[in-house]
Amino acid sequence: MQVVNVTADAETFTCNAYLALGDRPVLVDAGTMDGVVDVLHDYTDMLDAVVLTHQHGDHVGELDAVLDEFDAELAAYGPHPRRDQAIADGDTVQIGDEEFEAIHTPGHADDHLSFVSDSTIFSGDVVVHDDGAFDYGSFGRTDMAGQSREELIESISEILDRMPDSVEHMYAGHGEEFHGDVRDVVETALERAEKREPKYPE
Known part of the structure; x- marks a missing residue:
């Protein structure tokens, strides 16, 4: 399955927004990059759906523009005025060529979902490969209102319980993709999170 980070060239802060090509072209998160619609058109003229990991501003800033341009469906855990499909924990979602299980992974955001197939995880912000705080295993921040390190630890543990050993592609909301x-x-991210130390010490 071909996966393209369509916000890779952004000059301002955004999440990674991933276009999964194949039988069902799907955008995982929309990001905030001006011109993301043009980048999407470089790869596809049809977008079946936008699937959200969560609705923080850096993940949905260009959502309306993408939905308007491609007349795509919106699938998400949390309510949204334009949501067509509500995704619950354990639901199956086709992204590109593969079937993914949705795992509710709160802590960084109450509505956070991670998506896991036999080969791939879209982990959003709950766990990332690198983000400036740590390389090779970091985790979403939990120091803002409504966030919880304890819930995040439980969410990362849940991913480990439900993620097949065959997964070898990781597409996170920030940092580099990992193969x-x-x-x-x-597991490294979980160990760091469990230390309960501030992610960004002052």
Whole structure:
């Protein structure tokens, strides 16, 4: 399955927004990059759906523009005025060529979902490969109102419980994509989160 980070060239802060091509072209998160619609058109003229990991501003800033341009459906855990499909924990969602299980992974955001297939995880912000705080296994921040380190730890543990050992592609909301032993990266992130130390010490 071909996955393209359509916000890779952004000059301002945004999440990574991933276009999964194949039987069902799907955009995972929309990002905030001006011109993301033009980048999408470089790869496809049809977008079946936008699937959200969560609705923080850096993940949905260009959502309306994408939905308007492609007449795509919106699938998300949390309510949204334009949501067509509500995704619950354990639901199956086709992204590109693969079937993904949705895992409710709160802590960084109450409505956060991670998506796991036999080969791939779209982990949003709950666990990432690198983000400036840590390389090779980091985790979403939990120092803002409504966030919880304890819930985040439980969410990362849930990913490990439900993620097949065969997963070797990790596409996170920030940092670089990773191809290799994804389980080891996630286990490393969990160990760091469990130390309860501030992610960004003052």
